[in-house]
Amino acid sequence: MLRGYLALSDRTSRAAETLAVLLLYGFCALMLAEVFARGFIGTSLAMSWEFSAFAMAGVFLLGAGPAMRHGAHVRVTLVQGLLPPKGRRVLEVVAILGAIACAALLFWIFTRLFLNSWAKDLRQSSYTATPLIWPHALAMLGAAQFVLDLVARLIRTLLNEPSEQPLPKVPELTDA
Template identity: 50%
Template sequence: MTRLLSFIDRLSRLAETVAVLLIFGYCALMLTEVVARAQAQSFSFTWEFSQYAMAAIFALASGPAIRTGVHVRITLVAEMLPPGLRRVLDILANLVALVIVALIVWAMWTKTATSYERNILATSVTKSPLWVPQAVVLWGMAQLWLDLAARLIRRLANQPYEWRDADAEPSDV
């Protein structure tokens, strides 16, 4: 089990790294557009590819956000509960999240496969094959499911299940 969890953690770090690289790419695209507009021009591909990048960033960063505990959550009710009940509520919420994300993965798989089989292209000037950005989003959603599964396994085994402040500077903690 430890090997599986370690493998999921490595995949999560890879997804996180790709998301960071895509953020830099997104910034480069937007800066290119700003410079072009300053010259009274525009590049249509910057808007198209930046949209793909934003979807991929969101998807790829979702799993690592669960892993490191930096996602948005509402703890108002959970903080008022005793630790045992809080654990049960957390496990139930994790199970519900696994079901929801599994449905999203299935839908993205269907969408990506359909785009690939039918060779669906973007309606923009670039005519990009849509299965490529859809596959990256599918990867991100699958990674989210894996990170949720790893979190649940660790929670059930009473192991540390979140790495809060894992990347924080010593002065931040």
């Protein structure tokens, strides 16, 4: 059962990572279009800043879990380095439990925002009047994935398995 959960968490983490990358590309495309519109047409795109902000929120939240899985988050290891191996493990478990509590609270908040936006058909108070369920859905999914990845990290830590999966090495470019 634990292996099934870990496999599911791995798959959903890769999906969240892929969606975060697509949103990042979309954000970049919107900003380039805005620069082009302002520089060459002399006007601003009505939706570029709004949608870019939504995309960046999605990138941050959808990428939080996968970034943790790859060891990309900043960790303060001062206390950890002073402890014996058993103490390090206890500290790691306590830290993960605290992170799960914080991420679960974040998920709960974003779920409430999403449900409220859906029930009341809330819209962005701007020219585009974007339905807020879409950015709130991205935030809710990102927070949910972060909880899933933290629970997977806890399970791997308790099973004495590596909790981080390093990114594949990219061959370095050499001068020809």
